Amino acid sequence: MKWIQYDNGYLNQTPIFQFILLSCLFPLWGAAASLNDVLITQFKSVFDLSDFASALVQSAFYGGYFLISIPASMVIKKTTYKxxxxxxxxxxxxxxxLFFPxxxxxxxxxxxxxxxxIAIGLGFLETASNTYSTMLGPEKYSxxxxxISQTFYPIGAAAGILLGKYLIFEEGDSMAAQLAxxxxxxxxxxxxxxxxNTLEPYRVLIIVLLCVLALFAFTKYPACKPAAKTEQAKEHVPGIGETLxxxxxxxxxxxxxxxxxxxxxxxxxxxxxxxxxxxxMDASINERMAANFMVISYACFFAGKFIANFLLARFSTNKVLLAYSVIGALMVLYIAFVPSFTAVYMAVALSVLMGPxxxxxxxxxxxxxEKKYTETAGAILVMSIxxxxxxxxxxxxxxxxxxxxQFSFLVNFFCFAYVGYYFCKKNQEESHAGLTPAPKQ
Known part of the structure; x- marks a missing residue:
C-alpha cells in the first residue's frame, strides 16, 4: 500500500498490515500484566507475604513503566517509533x-x-505503540x-492468565492448605x-517475542513524525525543558x-x-479454580471493548464514560459490602466497564x-500508569x-468516582463553551 504522510505526521490512509502487526504488540504487554495477577497469589503463599507486600509485584512492574517512559520518548524523538x-x-x-536466575x-x-x-521493555513498547496507533492513518480516526488496537489487549491478558493457571498453579488443595x-x-x-513453576510461562513468552521481533524488524513502517517545513522551524524543535x-x-x-x-x-x-x-470468599477452591474468574474477567473486558466501540461511535464520549463510571462505582460498593460469593461475580462483571x-x-x-510536544506528552501519559x-x-x-x-475493594470506589467527576466536568465545559461533544467517526 502506498501511503502519504502529511506535515502533522498523520497518514492519508491506514496501512492495514502494519496496523495489525502494531496492534499485535498490545496483547504482549497484556500477557505480562495478567501474569502479575498470578504471581501475586503465588508469591503470597510461597514467600508468606502480607497482601501489601504481595502487591509490590505491581509496584515493581508499573514503577518500571514510570521510570522509562521519558527516556523512551527521547529515543522516539531522536529515532523512530519502530x-x-x-x-x-x-x-x-x-x-x-531473568526469571531463570x-x-x-x-x-x-x-x-x-x-x-x-520486563516493565522497562514494556515501557518502551507502550510509549511508542499507543501514540503510534493514533498516528497511523487519518487524524479524525486517531x-x-x-x-481498536486496545481491543487486542485482553486477548493477551487472557492468554497470560491461562499460562499461569496451567503452568504455575496446580491441582489439589490450595497452596495455603497444602503448606499447613x-x-x-x-x-x-x-x-x-x-x-x-513460575519459569514455564516465560519460556513460552520468550519464543513468541523472538518471532515478533524478527517480523517487526523486517516490516517497513512510516515515520509518522511531524515535518519541519523550513530550516528555521527545525532549529526550534522544543527541548525536554520547554516541553515540560x-x-x-x-x-x-x-x-x-x-x-x-x-x-x-x-x-x-x-x-x-x-x-x-x-x-x-470460598476456602474450598484452589488457585487454579480461582484463576477461572480472571479468565472470565478478561473475556468480559474483551467483550466490553466491542460494546464501548459501538457506543463511542454513536454517543458522546463524555456521557458514555460518565455512565460507565457511575455504574462501576455502584458495582464496587456491592463488592465491598455484600457478604456473599456474588461479590466475586460482580468483580468479574466490572471488567466489562473497563474497556474504553x-x-x-x-x-x-x-x-x-500541540503536535510538536506529542512524543513527550504520550510518554507522560504512559507514566500515569x-x-x-x-x-x-x-x-x-x-x-x-x-x-x-472484600472491604479493601472500597479503595476502587474513589477511583471510579473521580473518573466520573472528570467526564462530568469535561461534558459541562464543552457544553458551556457552546460545543456539542461529537460522536466518534
Missing part, C-alpha cells in the same frame, strides 16, 4: 530471561527485579484506531517447586493525567485481587497537546489493616 518498539521487545526478552536464587527481591526489567499440612522441611521443598513547561501549564492535560492515573490504579487493583477475593477508559482518556488527552503501582499497594494495605480483602 526503533523504540524494537528496543522494547529486546528488553522484554531480557526481563523474561531468580528462581534459583529463590528470593522475592530478585523476582521483583525481573518484573521491573482515537478510534487506538480503541506439611512439616517445615517439606514446606520448604514445596515452595521451591512452586517457584520453578508547556505541559505543566496545560490544565486539560493535567486533568487527563490524574484521571488516567486513578483509572489504571483501579483496574490493576481489581484484577490483582480478584483471585485472592475468590479464595477468601484507558484508550479514550489517552487519545482525548493527547488531542489537547504509576497508578498501577500505588493503588494496589493501598488496597493491600487496607486489606492487612482491616483483615478484610
Amino acid at each position: 526503533a523504540a518498539i524494537l528496543c522494547g521487545l529486546i528488553f522484554y526478552i531480557v526481563g523474561c530471561s 531468580a528462581s534459583h536464587m529463590a528470593t522475592y527481591t530478585m523476582f521483583l527485579a525481573a518484573v521491573f526489567a 482515537t478510534l484506531r487506538l480503541n 499440612a506439611k512439616t517445615a522441611a517439606e514446606a520448604h521443598a514445596y515452595r521451591l517447586d512452586m517457584l520453578m 513547561r508547556y505541559l505543566v501549564g496545560n490544565l486539560k492535560f493535567k486533568k487527563g493525567i490524574l484521571a488516567e492515573f486513578l483509572y489504571v490504579g483501579m483496574q490493576v487493583a481489581v484484577w490483582s485481587f480478584t483471585i485472592r477475593l475468590a479464595l477468601t 477508559c484507558w484508550a479514550t482518556i489517552y487519545g482525548e488527552t493527547l488531542k489537547t497537546v 504509576i497508578g498501577g503501582a500505588i493503588v494496589p499497594a493501598v488496597q493491600g494495605y487496607v486489606s492487612d489493616l482491616t483483615g478484610s480483602m
Whole structure:
C-alpha cells in the first residue's frame, strides 16, 4: 500500500498490515500484566507475604513503566517509533530471561527485579505503540484506531492468565492448605517447586517475542513524525525543558493525567485481587479454580471493548464514560459490602466497564497537546500508569489493616468516582463553551 504522510505526521490512509502487526504488540504487554495477577497469589503463599507486600509485584512492574517512559520518548524523538518498539521487545526478552536466575536464587527481591526489567521493555513498547496507533492513518480516526488496537489487549491478558493457571498453579488443595499440612522441611521443598513453576510461562513468552521481533524488524513502517517545513522551524524543535513547561501549564492535560492515573490504579487493583477475593470468599477452591474468574474477567473486558466501540461511535464520549463510571462505582460498593460469593461475580462483571477508559482518556488527552510536544506528552501519559503501582499497594494495605480483602475493594470506589467527576466536568465545559461533544467517526 502506498501511503502519504502529511506535515502533522498523520497518514492519508491506514496501512492495514502494519496496523495489525502494531496492534499485535498490545496483547504482549497484556500477557505480562495478567501474569502479575498470578504471581501475586503465588508469591503470597510461597514467600508468606502480607497482601501489601504481595502487591509490590505491581509496584515493581508499573514503577518500571514510570521510570522509562521519558527516556523512551527521547529515543522516539531522536529515532523512530519502530526503533523504540524494537528496543522494547529486546528488553522484554531480557526481563523474561531473568526469571531463570531468580528462581534459583529463590528470593522475592530478585523476582521483583525481573518484573521491573520486563516493565522497562514494556515501557518502551507502550510509549511508542499507543501514540503510534493514533498516528497511523487519518487524524479524525486517531482515537478510534487506538480503541481498536486496545481491543487486542485482553486477548493477551487472557492468554497470560491461562499460562499461569496451567503452568504455575496446580491441582489439589490450595497452596495455603497444602503448606499447613506439611512439616517445615517439606514446606520448604514445596515452595521451591512452586517457584520453578513460575519459569514455564516465560519460556513460552520468550519464543513468541523472538518471532515478533524478527517480523517487526523486517516490516517497513512510516515515520509518522511531524515535518519541519523550513530550516528555521527545525532549529526550534522544543527541548525536554520547554516541553515540560508547556505541559505543566496545560490544565486539560493535567486533568487527563490524574484521571488516567486513578483509572489504571483501579483496574490493576481489581484484577490483582480478584483471585485472592475468590479464595477468601470460598476456602474450598484452589488457585487454579480461582484463576477461572480472571479468565472470565478478561473475556468480559474483551467483550466490553466491542460494546464501548459501538457506543463511542454513536454517543458522546463524555456521557458514555460518565455512565460507565457511575455504574462501576455502584458495582464496587456491592463488592465491598455484600457478604456473599456474588461479590466475586460482580468483580468479574466490572471488567466489562473497563474497556474504553484507558484508550479514550489517552487519545482525548493527547488531542489537547500541540503536535510538536506529542512524543513527550504520550510518554507522560504512559507514566500515569504509576497508578498501577500505588493503588494496589493501598488496597493491600487496607486489606492487612482491616483483615478484610472484600472491604479493601472500597479503595476502587474513589477511583471510579473521580473518573466520573472528570467526564462530568469535561461534558459541562464543552457544553458551556457552546460545543456539542461529537460522536466518534
